Amino acid sequence: MKLTIARHCVENINKLSPLQQALLDDPCRVRIADAPTGAGKTYAFQQALLEQNARILFIVPTRRLAQNIASGLMAELKQAGWPESKAQRKVAVWNSDETLRLKEEGVTNVNGYRVRQISSLDNTSKGGEMIVAIPEVVSHLLLTRWNAKGIAGIGVFDVLADFDHIVFDEFHTIEARGFGLASLFAKLASVTDEETGNAIGQAKVSLLSATPLKIDGVLKELGIAKEQISILKESIVPEGRALHGDVELSLHDRPNMLGLIKEQVSIISQEVNACRQVVVIYNALGQLQRDLLDIAHCFNQNGIDAKQVLVVNSIDDTGREGLHSCGFAVGQKQDPDSFSVLIATASVEMGVTFRDANVMLMEPGFAPMNFLQRYGRAARRDKAGQVMVRIDSDLMNANDWIRELNNWMQDHQDTTQTIHALSKMLSKTVQMAFDSDDDGLYFGELSKQAIYTSGLFWYELLKHSSNKKFRGQHLYEHQPKSAKRIAALIKTVRQLEQSEEHAKYCEIWLEKLREQALQLRDIGKRVKVIESSGRVITPGLLWLQRETVITTKFPVQSDDNGNEYFQLYGELHEYFVDKKNQAKRMMDCCFPHRQGSVPIEVKKGMQKEWSRHLHDQRDSDTEFAWEDFPDAMKAADDLVRLTGLIPGDESDVQGSNRIF
Incomplete structure (x- = not known):
């Protein structure tokens, strides 16, 4: 079953599309940009650096994407005539890989080094600058109190003043617990001082995605009104700068990806021999790992050299460059452009640019946004291509949207459709879940818990040493209602500190709540x-x-x-086991009134399970706490319910020797 998604383009005026130009010139301080993959959202800010001498803080969700953007920018700067030495001084990456590199070069205080970079990377030469960062580094720099001379007073206001653009790329990946960083910048950029009428700083805050989330409800609750936001969309036109050529999209009912690979190996070999790339994307990391030896054997039988294959996933990317035991290349530092076949998981949805991938074999992903992110990486620019999608009855039974995709393709079999028609159909399957009648294309809705995690982030920021006098007053006056609610709840919880019996555990509980607030993403324990x-x-x-x-x-x-x-x-x-073990991710959850923790499975509804334990008065400590401090206990319950954050620690590795 197949159809064709027609070639589509954007207008190209003076090297930029209308959306790219708007990202640079729109006067609004807060912008949400929606454009297809390949539309050049990132490129627009590269041009801002080159043409407008802009300073840009570009925040991305993954280390690989940060490195990819920095490498692309370096190449662009050198092509524009910049000496390599100058380009290196004007581009910085804030992630764990760069932290290790700086330490190896003798930088003893990496945090202080980066705080100083907020004002300038290199003030010895003119020209724009870009820092590409993962959000955790930015959050850490803003919320940690620095005592070193010259940096103690540097904070969020300096970021708004010293950068021209603050960009959150791939913002559809933002979790509710991590929205505080983006909402902070957006809120401060959107308000003006009542006396002077001026806004703080100059930075424009942009949220970029090809598969945007519906976030207007959360922004409204945080005090950022619609009229303070520019919604920027890329218009697709039949002629202009091509984003994608004609793509044959086909569904293949097969029991597994290995079968589809073997079935299409002649096409894979043909593309490799023509010096083009083939991309294979799995849903499940475990199945990819199990299949690698069989894929290597299949490729070897069909003349595809193992050295031409790169494996990209969250496990193999954690190691250094090298070879998998099957002979395929692995490692985060490997350049995907150097390989003819990429075998990957969702890791390639962000941060991997394909050289000339006109053939893609893929599983559909876990949500419509995954599907479009994967699909959009094939047949870039003006090349025709093929995207083959493996489905089966299990996938369709478990995912309404895959069933709708299958039905849509049956209804339009052997026809030519637009990329907008495909996107609209996929978006509709999601919007029905949150009863949206908005004409826009959305691929999810940000949880209302983001309102209160943002409030908790703001509450923590108010305590920062840089936010004194005018800055502190400005933050206090413009804090969202949720920040005031969080502050009131924490103050009420502290009533437990009046009791010697509860004081120690209350302090520990609040500190662990703060630790949860600083974890912008719920990433499980690694070993x-x-x-x-x-x-x-x-x-x-x-x-x-x-x-x-x-x-x-x-x-x-x-x-x-x-x-x-x-x-x-x-x-x-x-x-590997033949049948998956029934292991569960567990968290040792603590309480504000007593010693000890309770293991609770990390899953939807765990907040209710924690609350059940908080209310279980069969425990004498709990019974007395509810009798003596009912308001404090209820406030703790409200904090967990509103933010979705539970103070505690993920179970240690030692507990892994039993299968739950």
Whole structure:
């Protein structure tokens, strides 16, 4: 079953499309930009650096995407005639990889080094600058109190003053718990001082995505009105700068990806021989890992050299450059452009630019936004291409949107459709879930918990040493209602500190709530695994428990620095189980009134489970706390319910030797 998605373009005036130009010139301080993959949202800010000498803080969700954008910008600057030495001084990356590199170069205080970079990367030469950062680094720099001379007073107001643009790329990936950083900048940029009529700083805040979330309800609750926001959309036209050529989209009812790969291996070989790329995208990391040896054997039989294949996923990207035991290349630093076949998971939805990928074999993803992000990376520019999607009855039964996609393609089989028609159909399947009658295309809705996690972020920021006098007053006056509510609830919880019996546990509980507020993404615990070859990877603990026998077969060891790891006698693929273990991700949740914690499974509804324990007065400590401090106990319950954050710690590796 197949149809064609027609070639589509954007207007191109003076090297920029209307949306790209608006991203640079629209006077509104807060902008939400919606444009298809390949529309050049990132490129617009590269041009702002080159043509307008702009300073840009470009915030992205992954390390790989940060590195990719920085590398692309460096190439663009050198092509524009900048000496490489100047380009290197004008571009910085804030992520863990760069932290390690700076330490290896002798930078002892990386945080202080970065705080100073807020005002300038290099003031010895003219020209724009860009810092590409992951959100956790920015949040850490803004919320941590720095005592070093010259940086103690630097904070969020300096960011707004010293940058021309603050950009959140791929903002559809923002979780409710991590929205505080974006909402902070958007809120401060949108308000003006009542006496002077001036806004703070000059930075324009842009949220970019090809698959945007519906966030207007959250923004309204945070005090950012619609009239203070520019909604920028890219107009698709039949002629102009091509984003994609004609793409044959086909659905294949197959039991697994390996079968589809074997079925289409002649096409894969043909593309490789023509020096083009083929991309294969799996839904499940475990299944990809299990299939690699069989794929390598299939490729070898069909003359596809293993050295031409790169594997991209959250496990293999944690190690250094090298070879998988099947012979395929792995490692985050590998350049995807150097390979003819990419075999990947959702890791390639962001941060991997394909050289000339006109053929893609993929599973549909877990939501319509995944589907469009994957689809949009094939047949870039003016090339025709093929996207083959594996489906089966299990996928359709579990996902209404895949069933709707199948029905839509049946109704339009062998016809030519527009990219807008495909996007609208996929968006409609999502918008029905939140009863939206908006004409815009949305691929999800930001949880209302984002209102209160943003309030908690603001509450923490008010305590920062840089926010004194006018700055502190401005933050206080313009804080969202949710920040005031959070402050009142925390003050009420502190009533427990009046009791010697509860004071210590209340303090610990509030500190762990703060730690949760600083975790912008709910990323599970990872553990180091060393294969017999010496290759080091850091898979998620839960994944390791479910997919392998490693946590039951090998003891947990510790290195000289106290870091825990598993040492294997062979390679990872040798320890997969035939049927997944029923492991559960657990969190040791604590309480504001008593010692000890309760293990609760990390899943939807865990807040209600925590609340049940908080109200369980069969425990004498709990009974007395509710009798003596009912308002404080209720306030703690409200904090967890409103923010979705539960103070506690993820279960340690030592607990992984049992299968739950």
